[in-house]
Amino acid sequence: LLLTNHRPSDPSFPDIMNIKQNANRAASLVRQLLAFSRKQTLRPEVLNLTDVLADLRMLLARLVGNDIKLKVDHGRDLWPVKVDIGQFEQAVVNLAVNARDAMPAGGDLTVRTRNVTAEECKAFSYRELAPADYVVVEVEDTGSGIAPDVLKKIFEPFFTTKEVGKGTGLGLSMVYGIIKQTGGFIFCDSEVGKGSTFRIFLPRHIAEAKKAGEPGDAPAAPAKVADPAKDLSGSATVLLVEDEDAVRMGGMRALTSRGYTVHEASSGVEALEVFEALGGKVDIVVSDVVMPEMDGPTLLGELRKRQPDIKFVFVSGYAEDAFARNLPADAHFGFLPKPFSLKQLATIVKDVLES
Incomplete structure (x- = not known):
């Protein structure tokens, strides 16, 4: 966020770049620890x-x-x-x-x-x-x-x-x-x-025989890199659920700056209260997976009882399959692995809204 307001000619620029590089090194170390813990x-x-x-x-x-x-x-x-x-x-x-x-x-x-x-x-x-x-x-x-x-x-x-x-x-x-x-x-x-x-x-990978009409186990396409020219702005209403204040604040600023109306909640229970207060007028929910009181998958289950086709994005440092198995088979959701850039957050919100 600081880098968007400071140009390379700014005296503070080298210090901000230093902070960013150290944050990237810390993120890399966390990735290594997550890899070890599988x-x-x-x-x-x-x-x-x-x-x-x-x-x-x-x-x-x-x-x-x-x-x-x-x-x-x-x-x-x-x-x-x-x-x-x-x-x-x-x-x-x-x-x-x-x-x-x-x-x-x-x-x-x-x-x-x-x-x-x-x-x-x-x-x-x-x-x-x-x-x-x-x-x-x-x-x-x-x-x-x-x-x-x-x-x-x-x-x-x-x-x-x-x-x-x-x-x-x-x-x-x-x-x-x-x-x-x-x-x-x-x-x-x-x-x-x-x-x-x-x-x-x-x-050895052996492709399973597919039933007619099912997609084949073709090699997965590499992760899509957002087209630099892609418009990431939007006017939708977003409910952002994250128990860490700093992470939530960053996400709020990233989405608000792109035109979204953002409501925040620090837990799954609070998210349900906000959802009820808004009368269900929420276009997309972006939620952390691991939270006290009520985790992300439980929140999705509760929201689907109220609005079966709710659009949902999970944010987590853990592997997707670690929590996806606790979800109903027909649950549709986007997934954003931590650590992520603010641009990646805006991209996944836009993609899920358009899907």
Whole structure:
């Protein structure tokens, strides 16, 4: 909000940019913690990992530098998998950077993919690995290796062998969270002085046979980026429900500045009172999911009793499926993952109103 009123020539501008950058770093750290606790928002889509790694190759080569020889070995006829492409790429990048740090004098880094059948799973000595068809991604380095006592702890949050200030100890725990939330497994084999191999097992995706008239399980379209020319203003009446005052104030100002009439509530119970006081003349409700007294899903249920076709947007830092399963099957709602920009808030309100 400050940046909309201050130009780059303004003496305060560098300070405001500094605040924004620190807020973004804090948001990134929260994302890592949510990934570890397996509650971050995933947008899974059906993908072929050959294409994903081919696109990622240039970035990996730049990250590992000139002293390390990168080889990407694609398996033949890979089965499709259903993953969030952004989170999966982050996991591979993280493993590549760790491999680079383990080879300060240079070495070889190999990323390879292959299909592993349920029968072939028995060849691995991993107790937790449930026999099934998987696509395996191996990230192998010729670095210093990991000592057995350290190997047991590598996926624990905040565990790090790097010196103070060099690592948060969240990298591998985040990779672990991403793979687990995707339904897969990750293991590490290592020998001191010889190198390490991380193996990611992703379940083979088999498209369900669809009934006539149902949409197919086509690869999901990437998240829509709002067209810069899109008009985000509106004149609708919005009921904004959020128990954190600062978040609610920011949302109110963002929507009011674009022409909306905004009524606020700090809880689900208060939202129902405001709704009754307005005689139900509300075009859209934007609500947090986790709130004291009455949470977002309960509020939606109560409002639908009064107005079955109410337009609703959930705002949450947790994954959509963590609360969507508590909702009736025919409930229609928009979803805005935290942290979000004020423009994203205006965009989702506009999109849900027009849908």
